[in-house]
Amino acid sequence: MALVFERVVALVCLIPPGRVVTYGQVATWLGEPRAARTVGWALHGISPEEAAGIVPWHRVIGRAGPDHGWVSTSCLTHTAAMQRALLEDEGVEFDTRERVDLRRFGWAGPAWSDVEKIIEETENHR
DNA sequence: ACAATGACATAAG
DNA sequence: GCTTATGCCATTG
Numbered sequence: 001m002a003l004v005f006e007r008v009v010a011l012v013c014l015i016p017p018g019r020v021v022t023y024g025q026v027a028t029w030l031g032e033p034r035a036a037r038t039v040g041w042a043l044h045g046i047s048p049e050e051a052a053g054i055v056p057w058h059r060v061i062g063r064a065g066p067d068h069g070w071v072s073t074s075c076l077t078h079t080a081a082m083q084r085a086l087l088e089d090e091g092v093e094f095d096t097r098e099r100v101d102l103r104r105f106g107w108a109g110p111a112w113s114d115v116e117k118i119i120e121e122t123e124n125h126r
Numbered sequence: 127a128c129a130a131t132g133a134c135a136t137a138a139g
Numbered sequence: 140g141c142t143t144a145t146g147c148c149a150t151t152g
Binding site: 022023024027033034035036037038039040041042043044057060061062063071072073074075078080083 | 132133134135136
């Protein structure tokens, strides 16, 4: 497993409220720019308890263009309507086509030191 | 081991 | 700008 799910979850936990990131970004931070799909899989495996208030899974969205993202979940337990509601509650705005402006709400990502810390922790915890 | 699938991404038509 | 086709990683049958 080149891309450890725990790292994905840890990174998602670092996303500040009112900000969103794409699956591809998360994958890139972990050194696997092509593992966007796997990131989605990792989040899909999150338990309901974690999703409740610990892991802000809703802040991870798909790409809809260079500057826009959109809710791409098809999961039945974490529906798109639910995700949109959670984001709007944090101040993230959706345009008329259910898309988010990444230039306004996108997150540049954590500092490398934080990513490194996560890697070490997951390495240690393992 | 092979084929199919999925909360993705990018290039091509 | 939208639809299709291909590529990707990891899981599952």
